[in-house]
Amino acid sequence: MKKLTTISTAFGLLAATLLSGAAMAHTLTVQIDQISEQSGKLHVAVYANEENYQQGKNATAAQIKPVTADSHQLVFTDLPAGQYAVKLMHDANDNGTLDRNFMGIPSEGYGFSNNAGEFGPASFADAAFDVAADTQLTIHVR
Amino acid sequence: MDRRRFLTAALACASYSAVAGAADQLLAVVRTPEAELPWRRAFQGVRADFSPLQLHTEGQWPAALRGTLLRNGPARLERAGERYQHWFDGDGMVQQFQIAHGKVTHQGKFIRSKKFLVEEMAGAFRYHTAGTLVKNPLPVRNNDDLNVANTALIPWQGEVLALWEGGSPHRLAADSLATLGVKDFGEQYKQLPFSAHPLPDGQGGMWNFGSWYVGGQKQLLVYQVGADDRMQRLQQITLPQASYLHAFSQSADKLVFFLSAAVYEQADTYISSFQWRPELGSQLLIIDKADFSQQQWVELPAGFAFHFGQAWQQQGELCLQACLYPDASVMLTGMSQIMQGKARKQSSSAELVTIRLPLGKTNATAQLERSGLVLEFPQFVAGFASTGSAASAHAVVAPLFGVSGSDRSESGLSQSLVRVDASGQQQSFDFGPGVVVEEPLLVGQHLIASWLDYRKGQSGISLFLQDQLAAGPVAQARMDRLLPLGFHGCFIS
Numbered sequence: 001m002k003k004l005t006t007i008s009t010a011f012g013l014l015a016a017t018l019l020s021g022a023a024m025a026h027t028l029t030v031q032i033d034q035i036s037e038q039s040g041k042l043h044v045a046v047y048a049n050e051e052n053y054q055q056g057k058n059a060t061a062a063q064i065k066p067v068t069a070d071s072h073q074l075v076f077t078d079l080p081a082g083q084y085a086v087k088l089m090h091d092a093n094d095n096g097t098l099d100r101n102f103m104g105i106p107s108e109g110y111g112f113s114n115n116a117g118e119f120g121p122a123s124f125a126d127a128a129f130d131v132a133a134d135t136q137l138t139i140h141v142r
Numbered sequence: 143m144d145r146r147r148f149l150t151a152a153l154a155c156a157s158y159s160a161v162a163g164a165a166d167q168l169l170a171v172v173r174t175p176e177a178e179l180p181w182r183r184a185f186q187g188v189r190a191d192f193s194p195l196q197l198h199t200e201g202q203w204p205a206a207l208r209g210t211l212l213r214n215g216p217a218r219l220e221r222a223g224e225r226y227q228h229w230f231d232g233d234g235m236v237q238q239f240q241i242a243h244g245k246v247t248h249q250g251k252f253i254r255s256k257k258f259l260v261e262e263m264a265g266a267f268r269y270h271t272a273g274t275l276v277k278n279p280l281p282v283r284n285n286d287d288l289n290v291a292n293t294a295l296i297p298w299q300g301e302v303l304a305l306w307e308g309g310s311p312h313r314l315a316a317d318s319l320a321t322l323g324v325k326d327f328g329e330q331y332k333q334l335p336f337s338a339h340p341l342p343d344g345q346g347g348m349w350n351f352g353s354w355y356v357g358g359q360k361q362l363l364v365y366q367v368g369a370d371d372r373m374q375r376l377q378q379i380t381l382p383q384a385s386y387l388h389a390f391s392q393s394a395d396k397l398v399f400f401l402s403a404a405v406y407e408q409a410d411t412y413i414s415s416f417q418w419r420p421e422l423g424s425q426l427l428i429i430d431k432a433d434f435s436q437q438q439w440v441e442l443p444a445g446f447a448f449h450f451g452q453a454w455q456q457q458g459e460l461c462l463q464a465c466l467y468p469d470a471s472v473m474l475t476g477m478s479q480i481m482q483g484k485a486r487k488q489s490s491s492a493e494l495v496t497i498r499l500p501l502g503k504t505n506a507t508a509q510l511e512r513s514g515l516v517l518e519f520p521q522f523v524a525g526f527a528s529t530g531s532a533a534s535a536h537a538v539v540a541p542l543f544g545v546s547g548s549d550r551s552e553s554g555l556s557q558s559l560v561r562v563d564a565s566g567q568q569q570s571f572d573f574g575p576g577v578v579v580e581e582p583l584l585v586g587q588h589l590i591a592s593w594l595d596y597r598k599g600q601s602g603i604s605l606f607l608q609d610q611l612a613a614g615p616v617a618q619a620r621m622d623r624l625l626p627l628g629f630h631g632c633f634i635s
Contacts, residue, residue, distance in 0.1 A: 105284045
């Protein structure tokens with residue numbers, strides 16, 4: 001019985017080691033839907049901390065994808081295990097920025113992981129999710 | 143002596159502050175018990191467009207009267223077992239009455255806002271509204287995701303604009319009522335709040351405003367949209383209090399805003415965020431049309447108003463007609479009670495008043511003249527050219543028309559039309575029990591008003607001669623359709 005336990009512990013350790021090795025290269029798959037206009041580009045960025053998320057700088061990973069359908073899938077590979085938050089904008093007129101009105105309210109689409117933020121931008125805490133294995137999430141463009 | 147006469151006799155000319163408490167008691171009408179409430183049918187809402195139907199006509203429809211009466215109002219009030227909690231919430235639907243050769247045809251069509259289309263597809267409410275939190279809301283991009291386009295209609299650039307107050311107008315085709323898109327007046331002015339009561343600027347354009355209270359801001363945005371369909375001027379004014387603002391008025395030289403004592407303090411819904419704070423009082427903001435930065439502020443005791451009549455300048459004074467409530471209960475509780483099938487018994491009514499103050503003086507004191515007349519949805523012949531100027535001795539004040547109510551109304555809703563001229567002479571026509579009459583519109587020498595007879599399950603329109611309102615309608619048209627009660631409309635000849 002003792003031997004079985006030892007073996008089981010050994011397997012457990014092995015499994016943990018293998019998993020932590022995989023954690024160096026997790027894949028994040030982001031499904032983006034409810035794209036209202038089939039034009040322009042999606043700008044999608046993955047941030048690892050609140051400061052970068054707030055400032056929109058030093059993204060851990062980022063992609064730009066031309067919009068050709070009302071939904072798109074983006075895959076981010078080699079993400080270390082950790083906490084992340086995703087921001088996206090749909091630059092429908094392809095002018096390189098999220099168009100805003102006089103009061104700073106976006107007129108183009110945007111979205112956050114966890115579909116956080118009922119009205120206006122989502123905080124890092126609300127948009128944050130853990131990556132400890134390959135992860136999939138869906139963001140509805142609003 | 144009835145209530146109206148009593149008010150007229152006792153309080154015809156009193157200072158604003160002296161009457162605020164009295165108005166509370168006098169205008170807080172106790173309505174019928176809730177046991178039998180046939181008027182609930184007026185708020186059952188509709189689920190589909192109305193196809194064209196010819197109405198049964200009576201009386202003498204003038205052969206020369208040709209045109210289209212368009213009316214807007216909240217119409218979709220329930221989906222998938224969820225019912226809106228406030229009258230402001232429903233999706234806008236346009237009721238169109240086409241009048242030609244003595245015949246009247248009706249059709250009705252929902253405005254295809256983004257919100258309406260998403261919820262039609264979902265078969266359920268998916269966006270929070272002004273007064274209701276829905277069960278399963280989608281996140282919103284901007285104000286227009288919540289736009290129900292349900293408040294007013296104006297002709298503009300060969301189209302019709304369906305107005306809300308929290309976001310963009312929607313463009314409609316006047317004939318087919320097809321929704322053509324969302325209106326903007328320039329790239330950076332998209333999705334700005336745009337009140338449902340723009341005023342003509344006398345040059346083919348319009349004045350309007352929006353209030354912006356998100357995140358504790360207290361911003362009034364004042365606009366002039368040019369005849370070229372572009373935003374010509376925009377002034378951002380920081381208000382002393384985040385008052386609910388629905389409409390404004392203009393004299394020859396001034397734009398006039400009444401800042402009520404119902405102020406925004408962020409809560410669950412937009413409506414529930416407004417709190418009645420009588421200790422703050424109200425204020426008038428008077429803005430020079432030529433230079434928006436020239437502003438006069440005048441303190442007033444607490445009051446509340448949606449709508450205003452004429453403003454005019456006379457011998458250094460500014461005068462403003464307002465449909466003044468002693469408190470904001472009509473919006474904060476009355477419009478929820480009627481949606482829940484409860485009579486508006488606790489909420490106050492609007493009285494026509496004239497506020498007078500010296501123009502251009504700091505610490506000016508306003509005087510208030512009461513009419514004793516319950517009046518809402520005020521209408522007058524667009525008096526831009528006749529509203530006096532700073533120098534004029536005698537401003538021309540046009541007769542004012544509107545709806546009125548009485549203690550006999552089961553629902554607390556309007557059942558009569560009234561006309562009051564500058565001398566205070568009044569005429570009225572009572573539609574009788576079971577009928578709710580809506581905002582009347584002036585068409586040439588006529589006055590036209592739509593109504594709902596909830597006991598008979600009929601809707602219709604009545605035509606009056608403006609100066610012979612008491613004589614009753616010269617022509618009517620009715621049909622076996624129960625249209626939802628609405629807010630504002632327009633007549634296109």
